[in-house]
Amino acid sequence: MNSTQSDRRRFLKDAALAGIAVGGITSASGQAPTSESRHADISAYGERSQFENSVRVTAAFHDPPKDHSSVTPLQDSVGIITPSGLHFWEDHDFGNPLPGGDPRQHRLLIHGLVDRPTTYLWEDLKRLPVGSGVYFIESKSNSKPLKGRDAESVQQVHGKTSCSEWTGAPLSLLLREAGLQKGAKWALAEGSDSGKYTTSIPIEKAMEDVLVAYAQNGESVRPQNGYPLRLIVPGWQGHNDVKWLRRIKVVDEPYMAKWESGSSADQWPDGKARWFRFETGPKSIITRPCPENRLSGHGYCEITGLAWSGGGKILKVEVSTDGGRSWKQARLEGPVLPMAHTRFCFDWNWDGEEAVLQSRCTDERGEIQPSLAELGRHMGVPPDQLEPYFGFPGKLKDHINAIQPWKVNWDGSVRNALFS
Amino acid sequence: MNSTQSDRRRFLKDAALAGIAVGGITSASGQAPTSESRHADISAYGERSQFENSVRVTAAFHDPPKDHSSVTPLQDSVGIITPSGLHFWEDHDFGNPLPGGDPRQHRLLIHGLVDRPTTYLWEDLKRLPVGSGVYFIESKSNSKPLKGRDAESVQQVHGKTSCSEWTGAPLSLLLREAGLQKGAKWALAEGSDSGKYTTSIPIEKAMEDVLVAYAQNGESVRPQNGYPLRLIVPGWQGHNDVKWLRRIKVVDEPYMAKWESGSSADQWPDGKARWFRFETGPKSIITRPCPENRLSGHGYCEITGLAWSGGGKILKVEVSTDGGRSWKQARLEGPVLPMAHTRFCFDWNWDGEEAVLQSRCTDERGEIQPSLAELGRHMGVPPDQLEPYFGFPGKLKDHINAIQPWKVNWDGSVRNALFS
Numbered sequence: 024m025n026s027t028q029s030d031r032r033r034f035l036k037d038a039a040l041a042g043i044a045v046g047g048i049t050s051a052s053g054q055a056p057t058s059e060s061r062h063a064d065i066s067a068y069g070e071r072s073q074f075e076n077s078v079r080v081t082a083a084f085h086d087p088p089k090d091h092s093s094v095t096p097l098q099d100s101v102g103i104i105t106p107s108g109l110h111f112w113e114d115h116d117f118g119n120p121l122p123g124g125d126p127r128q129h130r131l132l133i134h135g136l137v138d139r140p141t142t143y144l145w146e147d148l149k150r151l152p153v154g155s156g157v158y159f160i161e162s163k164s165n166s167k168p169l170k171g172r173d174a175e176s177v178q179q180v181h182g183k184t185s186c187s188e189w190t191g192a193p194l195s196l197l198l199r200e201a202g203l204q205k206g207a208k209w210a211l212a213e214g215s216d217s218g219k220y221t222t223s224i225p226i227e228k229a230m231e232d233v234l235v236a237y238a239q240n241g242e243s244v245r246p247q248n249g250y251p252l253r254l255i256v257p258g259w260q261g262h263n264d265v266k267w268l269r270r271i272k273v274v275d276e277p278y279m280a281k282w283e284s285g286s287s288a289d290q291w292p293d294g295k296a297r298w299f300r301f302e303t304g305p306k307s308i309i310t311r312p313c314p315e316n317r318l319s320g321h322g323y324c325e326i327t328g329l330a331w332s333g334g335g336k337i338l339k340v341e342v343s344t345d346g347g348r349s350w351k352q353a354r355l356e357g358p359v360l361p362m363a364h365t366r367f368c369f370d371w372n373w374d375g376e377e378a379v380l381q382s383r384c385t386d387e388r389g390e391i392q393p394s395l396a397e398l399g400r401h402m403g404v405p406p407d408q409l410e411p412y413f414g415f416p417g418k419l420k421d422h423i424n425a426i427q428p429w430k431v432n433w434d435g436s437v438r439n440a441l442f443s
Numbered sequence: 444m445n446s447t448q449s450d451r452r453r454f455l456k457d458a459a460l461a462g463i464a465v466g467g468i469t470s471a472s473g474q475a476p477t478s479e480s481r482h483a484d485i486s487a488y489g490e491r492s493q494f495e496n497s498v499r500v501t502a503a504f505h506d507p508p509k510d511h512s513s514v515t516p517l518q519d520s521v522g523i524i525t526p527s528g529l530h531f532w533e534d535h536d537f538g539n540p541l542p543g544g545d546p547r548q549h550r551l552l553i554h555g556l557v558d559r560p561t562t563y564l565w566e567d568l569k570r571l572p573v574g575s576g577v578y579f580i581e582s583k584s585n586s587k588p589l590k591g592r593d594a595e596s597v598q599q600v601h602g603k604t605s606c607s608e609w610t611g612a613p614l615s616l617l618l619r620e621a622g623l624q625k626g627a628k629w630a631l632a633e634g635s636d637s638g639k640y641t642t643s644i645p646i647e648k649a650m651e652d653v654l655v656a657y658a659q660n661g662e663s664v665r666p667q668n669g670y671p672l673r674l675i676v677p678g679w680q681g682h683n684d685v686k687w688l689r690r691i692k693v694v695d696e697p698y699m700a701k702w703e704s705g706s707s708a709d710q711w712p713d714g715k716a717r718w719f720r721f722e723t724g725p726k727s728i729i730t731r732p733c734p735e736n737r738l739s740g741h742g743y744c745e746i747t748g749l750a751w752s753g754g755g756k757i758l759k760v761e762v763s764t765d766g767g768r769s770w771k772q773a774r775l776e777g778p779v780l781p782m783a784h785t786r787f788c789f790d791w792n793w794d795g796e797e798a799v800l801q802s803r804c805t806d807e808r809g810e811i812q813p814s815l816a817e818l819g820r821h822m823g824v825p826p827d828q829l830e831p832y833f834g835f836p837g838k839l840k841d842h843i844n845a846i847q848p849w850k851v852n853w854d855g856s857v858r859n860a861l862f863s
Contacts, residue, residue: 066499066500066501066513066667067498067499067500068498068499068528068529069499069527069528069529069530069532069665069666069667069668070528070665071527071662071663071665071666072546072663072665072666072670072671074544074545074546075662075663077662078487078488079486079487079488079489080486080487081486093486099662100661101573101575101610101657101658101661101662102575102608102609102610102658102660102661103575103608103661104524104608104660104661105661106527106660106661106662107489107491107526108488108489108490109488109489109661109662110489112489124494125494126492126494150743150744150745151745152745152788152790153521153745153747153776153786153788154776155521155522155523155776155777155786156777156778157777157778188522188523188524188777189522190521190522190777237521238521238522240522240524240526240660241520241521241522241523241524241525241526241529242491242495242497242519242521242526242529243491243492243495245489245490245491245492246489246491246492247486247489248489250492251492323570324570325570325571325572325573327573356573356574356575357575357576357577357608357610358576358577358778358780360778366573366575368572368573370572
């Protein structure tokens with residue numbers, strides 16, 4: 024920060040009072056290109072090859088049943104960045120047609136327990152100091168079903184996690200400019216979808232690293248992922264990342280909005296519900312081999328996958344090829360960034376015997392990814408209630424970060440071995 | 444590396460001898476999705492909003508004149524990742540229609556001074572141990588013209604630099620598997636374009652960190668950027684990153700191919716040519732404000748841009764708002780990765796007076812981005828030969844990493860102030 028904080032604060036305060044008058048920048052590239060300034064379409068914006076057909080598919084598993092989720096083809100993933108067009112999304116049946124049309128009509132209101140309620144235009148936000156980082160987003164409902172036909176797919180089971188570079192205005196800046204009042208404890212974030220998707224975020228996290236993101240992987244957020252504005256709450260479960268964001272209300276307590284007090288709550292064995300679960304635990308998934316990527320013959324095979332944690336950087340990933348009896352450390356390839364997907368690789372020579380492959384990660388706090396049985400114990404779920412019913416989890420409803428074993432059969436096919 | 448090197452080597456040797464038989468993985472997702480497995484197109488692969496119109500444009504500056512270059516809209520850039528569809532490209536007039544059709548027909552031959560000449564299929568390479576990193580690619584002909592109408596655009600002048608996550612097989616692995624013979628000093632890389640674009644790379648660099656990349660930003664390389672295979676030579680000038688790669692011949696000396704000994708060579712004041720220039724020097728560019736992004740009023744303005752160096756990580760970026768009399772350190776926002784674009788940000792309060800904005804970076808080796816005059820001295824070009832002719836450089840032909848000053852006028856418009 025090189026100019027004085029007070030300069031910026033004064034500017035923003037004046038802008039709020041005057042309702043406009045941002046001392047910012049006008050983009051000349053906001054105009055459609057003329058035919059002179061561009062030639063072939065392939066030059067203007069290059070699409071992928073006609074031979075490429077990796078796609079998202081509709082999730083087979085719906086909870087509640089009206090949800091629509093579109094899951095990322097993890098079996099095709101390379102590196103740590105998910106292509107924006109393949110980033111998973113959920114619309115909770117609200118978003119048809121998608122909100123977020125003309126961004127010039129979009130407004131973000133900051134109000135509630137603040138001294139200066141403020142409305143921002145999309146272009147206003149792009150003129151403010153920038154925050155940027157590579158972060159995963161994972162749905163709390165990821166990693167289901169546990170068993171059954173639809174469990175035979177890394178895309179179907181685990182495809183509700185993706186990773187992008189997100190860029191936007193720090194929420195802490197917007198809240199400081201608005202002036203937090205005494206008693207400001209939670210930030211209620213609301214989308215502009217027809218269902219007014221809403222969630223409550225503790226003010227401590229809101230002031231820490233949350234972004235009001237207008238960009239994903241170097242360009243505007245894609246429509247399914249919240250265009251023109253999406254909240255990004257790094258390391259926390261994806262339902263906090265409110266899409267088509269239009270309102271932040273600062274309040275004194277959580278609002279227990281529909282998706283917090285209803286389907287998003289965990290029911291515990293004693294019948295009580297646990298409403299708030301924030302951070303994503305350490306988790307890793309082998310993406311090759313997997314049910315979609317069978318082995319075609321004996322010999323060398325690189326085992327590779329993704330690891331991530333809401334607790335910071337991934338410290339290490341271990342791989343077992345003998346059903347968990349022994350573990351060896353994998354290589355982390357490419358950038359290892361906090362609260363981002365991290366790519367791991369492990370050299371393996373397949374001798375043609377049956378084998379069970381699994382990975383487990385440890386984050387920089389030392390937290391270790393649990394097995395399903397360990398997760399059950401941690402969550403207070405008795406072992407006999409872990410067994411799923413038609414593939415749906417038993418008493419383990421959400422937030423499943425258990426180790427995923429894949430069984431390699433004699434013929435090179437790969438099956439889900441979580442319950443086998 | 445967890446399995447023995449010899450296992451992998453044996454596998455690869457056998458594969459080379461047998462001509463095939465890779466103990467690898469078959470992707471079930473290579474099939475086109477059925478209508479049952481996908482619903483709307485927006486779910487299968489999400490495109491950007493209809494309101495988004497940031498595009499590459501044809502470079503106004505051609506050298507040689509038959510070149511076709513398509514330049515990245517840096518004025519719209521955010522974060523450090525360039526969207527694959529907006530990554531700059533040059534086809535040297537070879538690639539129309541683009542090579543790189545059906546990737547299953549594509550072959551990569553490794554031969555020359557090796558014990559075991561080897562041919563790889565695209566799918567073979569994807570089964571090998573992976574190398575991955577976020578790297579910039581910058582054309583050596585970037586940052587022209589220096590003056591004139593086409594110099595009034597950050598996209599036209601500097602848009603031949605972009606940054607992606609690149610993933611592929613390490614070239615060192617392929618060369619080790621082939622077995623380098625005595626006298627192996629250079630790797631000659633050839634594309635499958637109609638002009639057989641070819642360049643020579645020292646074997647030391649080939650064995651260090653070069654990738655035979657099949658993926659860019661988490662999916663296959665885009666056609667204009669070399670689908671299905673592109674060489675990535677981290678930190679070196681972009682003409683080494685051979686697209687549509689089909690052949691690596693290990694040789695004992697550089698081959699002085701057309702583009703090395705011809706137009707890619709620098710002519711020096713004494714009439715001699717300097718053929719090989721490898722590493723990209725430390726460089727930074729302010730992308731907002733810039734000629735395309737004028738100031739619309741007094742007050743707060745974030746100055747932001749990109750910095751990069753072939754010498755490793757960016758250590759710091761300094762910004763001057765008074766024509767270079769004083770400099771203050773900018774904030775580096777987001778990941779700071781070696782040989783990658785690095786985003787810098789600087790708070791500024793515009794008082795409405797004329798101002799000259801410029802940035803200069805220092806890389807982790809301590810090398811500092813030069814002014815044009817300093818660059819000229821370093822390159823042995825007399826001051827009177829720096830002045831461009833119709834915007835084309837004087838004796839400074841390529842490899843221009845000089846500080847770029849932008850002048851802010853009273854009315855908020857921004858002009859190129861390199862010669863003013």
